[in-house]
Amino acid sequence: MPSFVILEKCDGCKALDKTACQHICPNDLIVLNKETMKAFNCEPEMCWECYNCVKICPTQAVEVRGYADFVPLGAAVTPLRGTDTIMWTVKFRNGTLKRFKFPIRTTEEGKAVPDGGWGTGTDDLKSPVLFTEPDSAGLPNIPSLKVTQ
Ligand code: SF4
Ligand code: SF4
Numbered sequence: 001m002p003s004f005v006i007l008e009k010c011d012g013c014k015a016l017d018k019t020a021c022q023h024i025c026p027n028d029l030i031v032l033n034k035e036t037m038k039a040f041n042c043e044p045e046m047c048w049e050c051y052n053c054v055k056i057c058p059t060q061a062v063e064v065r066g067y068a069d070f071v072p073l074g075a076a077v078t079p080l081r082g083t084d085t086i087m088w089t090v091k092f093r094n095g096t097l098k099r100f101k102f103p104i105r106t107t108e109e110g111k112a113v114p115d116g117g118w119g120t121g122t123d124d125l126k127s128p129v130l131f132t133e134p135d136s137a138g139l140p141n142i143p144s145l146k147v148t149q
Contacts, residue, residue, distance in 0.1 A: 001065035002047030003029075003054060005039050009061035012037030021053040021062060055079045055086065083109050 005021075012032055013019035021030040021039050030053060031042040039061075041047060054062045060078050071077050074093035079086050087101040107113075118132035129142045 001067070002044035002049060003041050003051075003062050003064045004044070005041065006061050006063060007036075007038045009059045010038045010057075011059055011061075012039065013058070020056045020058060024052040024056045026050065026052065051079070055081050 013021075015037065019030065019032050019039055022028075022032060027043075027046050027048065029041050029043050029046055030039050032039045041053075049064050051064060054064055060080065063076060063078070066075070066077050071090060072092060076091045078089045078091070080089070081104070084103060084105045085101055086104050087099055090098045090100070092098070105112075116132060116136065118135045124131065128144070134140060134142045
């Protein structure tokens with residue numbers, strides 16, 4: 001089920017140039033109605049249900065109706081993202097609340113090193129092994145099959 005905006009909770013990201021949900025959607029699906037200052041998903045059939053807009057919304061105004069294999073039917077799932085953790089609140093049909101908190105970072109915000117500090121070498125694009133290997137695999141070489149003619 002695609003994402004949808006709960007209008008009462010949406011404040012239009014307080015009239016920033018681009019709202020948080022517009023900024024994060026990989027499909028550019030979110031539109032801000034400039035008159036009402038409320039966002040909405042303009043093409044629900046194109047939504048991947050990636051939850052990016054749900055997680056980034058500062059007012060918890062975006063929801064996705066979860067499939068039954070992810071959350072029991074009729075339950076609501078709401079994330080609250082902090083700088084180093086995310087807490088998911090599941091509200092069941094009978095009103096029961098359960099909360100799950102998970103770490104989302106291993107480094108402080110803004111301190112992540114893009115290549116993880118692994119040596120990449122100058123011939124990386126020609127190499128058959130993955131980026132940062134073999135160093136990140138803790139091996140001197142990545143084992144490979146020998147091709148015999
Ligand atoms: Fe509204 Fe949330 Fe989108 Fe901001 S991120 S425009 S508050 S739905
Ligand atoms: Fe875009 Fe993902 Fe939100 Fe769907 S769930 S509107 S694809 S950010």
